[in-house]
Amino acid sequence: SNFGVAGKEVTVGGKNFTEQYLLSEMTGFLLKEEGFKVNQMNNLGSSVVRSALENGQVDLMWEYTGTALITYMGQEPVTDPDKAYEIVKDIDSKEGIHWMNMSKVNNTYALALRSETSKELGIVSISDLADYINKNPGKLTIASDAEFANRPDGLKGVEKMYGFEMGSSQIKQMDIGLTQRALNNEQVEVSVAFETDATIKNYDLVTLEDDQQFFPPYRAAVAISQEMHEKYPEIEEITAQLSDKLTSDIMRDLNYRVDIKGESVSVVAYEWLVENGLLEEE
Amino acid sequence: MEKWLRFLEVNAPRILELTIDHAVLVTLAIIVALLIGVPLGIYLTTNEYLAGSVLQVASITLTIPSIALFGVMIPIFSLINQGIGFLPAFVALVLYSQLPIIRNTYTAIKNVNPEMRDAAIGMGMKTHQRLLRVEIPNALPVIMAGVRTAVVLNIGIGVIAAYIGAGGLGVLITQGISRGDNYLIISGSIAVALLAIIADAILLMIQKRFTTKGLVE
Amino acid sequence: MIAFNHVTKSYSEDKIAVKDVNFTVEEGKIVVLLGPSGCGKTTLLRMVNRLESISDGEIIIGNENSMDLDAIELRRKIGYVIQSNGLFPNMTIEENVMLVPDLLGWSKKQKKERFTYLMKLIGLDAADYRKRFPHELSGGQQQRIGVVRALAADPPVMLMDEPFGALDPIIRERIQDEFLQIQREVKKTILFVSHDIDEAIKMADKIVLLRDGEIMQYDTPSEMLAHPKNEFVSQFFGKDRAIKSLSLHTVQNLQEIIGLAPIDETIQDTKTINVNQDLRNTLSMLMNQEADQVVVTNDQGENIGSITIDLVQKYLHFEIKGKLSVSQEG
Amino acid sequence: MIAFNHVTKSYSEDKIAVKDVNFTVEEGKIVVLLGPSGCGKTTLLRMVNRLESISDGEIIIGNENSMDLDAIELRRKIGYVIQSNGLFPNMTIEENVMLVPDLLGWSKKQKKERFTYLMKLIGLDAADYRKRFPHELSGGQQQRIGVVRALAADPPVMLMDEPFGALDPIIRERIQDEFLQIQREVKKTILFVSHDIDEAIKMADKIVLLRDGEIMQYDTPSEMLAHPKNEFVSQFFGKDRAIKSLSLHTVQNLQEIIGLAPIDETIQDTKTINVNQDLRNTLSMLMNQEADQVVVTNDQGENIGSITIDLVQKYLHFEIKGKLSVSQEG
């Protein structure tokens, strides 16, 4: 049934890009199935959902290990995903947040170029990019969302590690959904991309090799408030069904259906859950 | 067109749900704004000194860009752990409604023909009788105009509330932007516009219903 | 009765609107406050129902000091008519007229009866007008409603501030007549503000002529026209005040005091005039020499005598110089 | 000169505002359009400067058909004063008054001189008022500015639509007198709308009395008062029109036509009256019997005769019935 038993209520938080809409929606479906009344608080910046989780406005969310490690906790990048997960889990246990169900989805940041630009300028790695920019300052512009432009694991960190700098007027900031479009429309030369983005393939873009391994792994996992976890321990099992099955490729595929084919988030989420036997068709 | 039908078939329940959220947010904000603004507007007619400063403050409030006000609400309300969602959006909308409601109430009561007021006093009406029987009825059309302005304004501004997690129709539009989905954007905008038009029409009906025929010129 | 005892009103130290005013409006009489703009008429009027405070002196209404009464109570006992009629546009005619009775808690039946009675008084059909709104009435009708609204709770005292000021001269005259008719029936004690000399002469039992807040003269209209107390009064009423005063008298008054001339049956070219016609119109007719003889008829249409310019002049002389001089001549 | 030849104006098939109107305003004269509200006065006036089109007939101005002239040219040659004075709130008094001269391209110096001259005409200080705005003036002052604005480019013809309608009676009378004074100096050809009988009588060389768009009578005021052509005219001017007409004449007029009575030196109780006093005030004085004899003095203060009610009556009779009847009696 879709009707929650009195008191069995959770708020699922979500960030402002497609993968997150999908993850929240799928989680919501599963929880509803188990008799929870589910509130969604979607469409938020990373740190906003995070602080909502901290202060109890949000009960659980899908978070990425790398994001937590660097942006929230200010730690050094860790290349091993399981190690990273443990560190994050450990630190957050003191914050009243419980991590569980790390999936195989690795949605890391990437820098993308149009493949023709890449060929023309001979840029295939971020080091190439840094070289080019240092030789031709002010020539390339980058499309980024507000987060990437300002996060320590974002542009600032990349610049620092690779040793280049983009002037503030070279950084075109916009909604995360539009960066690849801006690139494709030749309004910028570089854009930020997510590894699971479907648009990369679709637009004939290439992602630059992170040859100095700046970006840590960004494994999607469930972060839930300790309180909620203790109150409803069954949530761990419910969400495990998802984390067990999801991979970056599946995520990319689902993103493709939403972003490129224009299907509705809930339809895509619902159909996938049904196809994979997590939900019975009504 | 066919695409639209398919889109609506899938999304209609969600659009409806968000529309209701949006309407509830705005309605609650307006009700609270009315409870504050109308008595305040009436009181201001008796205190010129205060009227000047209150109206000035209210008019400055209205110049604050909506995204800025919503944004500033986050750190402030985080102090009580309510940084995102309904409460900050609600408070921002109440603030935005104050100017049209206070100003229109104030000017409407103020502009009630002084001779009419005189006649009422001269007939031995007490202050509350005068307010209820003469001043408010005659000021109603102008007060309602203020309410209508506030409602239409709030329905529009409510869209921005999606950025601080308050839900509502802004969700459709912001997701539409993120996902480059014009169907979402357009359906969201049309829902907002319709909501505004319907709300305005309903308020106009209420206004006509409660305005005695005597005031219809 | 309204008595003003040494009433003074100062809005500020150097703005004294009313200065030491003393006069009494007797029971059932109309006293008109007359004077140039800004002389303090409205201020004086509004002190009676305490819309303005009294700076000094006292106003006695009935036999109580107005300050001893509760302001709300006091106002409900005083009918108040203002220039622009002040009808409430949001209320129907009935609601407007019955407002004070309503505030006083009259029963529905009482109110309905009273409304019907009042509307009859001003010659409007109660059923027809009950549900209408002020804006659906002509200016003249609105003014009448304004007057009966003030009469609604049958207050012994009425204050009227230029009640007919906004009307055009023709309708204005009609309403003045109508109002005098009503007053003959209801006999209120009325304080009436006007700045129109003709209106004052017509409506007043007595006139208070004000200048700069001070009473210049308090007298009956004919006394004031005949014996202006000072230069200001005489100038205010103008050089033709004798002619103005003629409108205060009818042929009947003349007949009663000095009698009419006999009718000369030999004169063919005659015109007739009703005995109730005022002397101003009569004189005009006589001056015009529209006929060689003007015969006076009574209400039954019988000829009761003839009238001449000489008679008018004599009558006026009598009115002005008093019986003494008439008897001297007579 | 303005001549109306069979002028008709219909706003729609069944709304004929002006019907076959014929009359001529002679050079330097004031013709007053008089009549009840809605009778077509404004419409008639506005056809002259083509603010309304003419449905039928023609209007000749000077000796040109108004339709043959360019509308803009035509209007610049015609002064136009409207009831609400129509001063432009965004312009100073000087800019308002000098607008037409400005449009006509006068030089700065010319304008300044003209402004000073015009302000003097209405007794206002040019330097003081030059930079003020209309809202800083009283109603009466605004009205005066409205009049001189129309006079600014010295147009031979003036149209005035109830120019003094908005003023209170006392100020109104003062401005009327002032305007007549100015007219004596400037001698414009004036078409003047009024609905006030006294104003019409006072201002007009001739009156056009309209009803429902048709001319009821076109005559000098005294003719119209003495010989109303029909029931409507006679009712419109009222029963006391003989007395009204007295204000049109002075003792001087009477003296010229029927002469004064000799002075009886034996009578002690005399009052004097100036030969320029109007007969209405004179009659009032005589009726009042303020003295046993009223002696007329000329401007040099010399006594030139005495006056009696009989003389006034005779004079009026002469005016009404013409010389014939006087000589019969004389």
Place this chain on the structure above:
Amino acid sequence: MNSKKLIANIFKFSILALVIVFFVWAIKNQYFNYIFSDSSTFLVLLRQHISLVVVSSLLALIIALPAGILITRPRFRKAEWLVSNIANLAQTIPSLAVLALMISVLGIGFKTAVFALFIYSILPIFRNTVAGLDSIDKNLIDAAKGMGMKPHQILFRIELPNSAYSILAGIRTAVVLNIGTAALAYVIGGGGLGVWIFTGIQLFDNGFLISGAIPVTLLAIFADYLLRKLENVIVPKGSRRVAKLE
């Protein structure tokens, strides 16, 4: 009387206190720091913001003012009802949507944002122009015609000066609204101080938020103030009072 003044003063001081507390809190927490530490970015964003507003407002003025004048001419009067209603309907479309929909037409970036803001600013200017011209006393027009003024003379010497107050109020509304809406330009890559506001919201970084939001707010308040001052210059002294009385 005294108690009323007292209440008014209490209100004024509490508001002032609130504002001061806010600023003290913000400064103490170094929330304004980005303005100084990253002043080059701040200046870029500020310049972008101002250009967005100025360019779009000027374009809107160039279109809306003549359109308002045209629609109030006798020839087009009949269309006024229709045009005004369409304009009012358009006003109910949220500004964010107008920005978003322009992407499909013009792509992403500054030009798109300018165009959307321009579209959005036309309405208040148009509406106030029409209202201003309509509210002029018909007697004035009559007097002007009667004095032999030509239509263009009436327009420029009577109608426009006397509706200047209303037109300026429309421009003021448009500009203030515009400053706020321009803060949304970030979403479509149009730049402006909205970038910092959104950064602040998404990163929950009060520094970015306040360094973006407060300057935008001050910009709006300042523009409002400036345009009010402009009234004293542009609106003729004589008609200012008349307009304010309404």
